Amino acid sequence: MALPNLSPEDRAKALEKAAAVRQKRAEYRAKIKAGSMTFLDVMKKSEDPVIARMKVTTLLESLPGFGKAKAAKLMQELEISESRRVQGLGARQREQLMERLG
Numbered sequence: 001m002a003l004p005n006l007s008p009e010d011r012a013k014a015l016e017k018a019a020a021v022r023q024k025r026a027e028y029r030a031k032i033k034a035g036s037m038t039f040l041d042v043m044k045k046s047e048d049p050v051i052a053r054m055k056v057t058t059l060l061e062s063l064p065g066f067g068k069a070k071a072a073k074l075m076q077e078l079e080i081s082e083s084r085r086v087q088g089l090g091a092r093q094r095e096q097l098m099e100r101l102g
Contacts, residue, residue, distance in 0.1 A: 024050045032062040039063060039101040042086075043094065052087035056080055056097075063101070074100065 006014065028051060031037035042059060045051050060071035075082060078096050080089070089097070 021050055025054060028054070029058070029062040032059070033064060035064055040098060043098060046086050052085065054086050056084050056086060056089065057082060059086060 028037070028042070032039075032042065039059075042051060057068075057071050057075060060066050060074060061068060063071075066074075072082070075084075078093060078100075080093055080097075084093075
């Protein structure tokens with residue numbers, strides 16, 4: 001797929017938008033890590049495009065007490081693909097995650 005030819009103004013707008021999304025995602029991760037936002041809070045806000053596009057592994061690794069190994073183990077136990085994003089979780093997968101982490 002060929003990339004569109006963007007004008008310098010359009011490119012600058014796209015870069016600003018991407019930076020804003022990354023910043024918001026980092027804020028969510030910091031809140032989760034600090035414990036001011038729980039996994040259930042995140043799932044309630046899963047309609048937010050920033051959260052919806054976040055990878056489940058990234059979300060799990062942000063939880064206190066979780067690292068790469070623990071997150072990978074949980075994902076494997078629940079049969080969730082490493083590349084799965086929050087918006088792509090099935091009803092059963094959401095339910096199982098909330099049971100384990102809620």
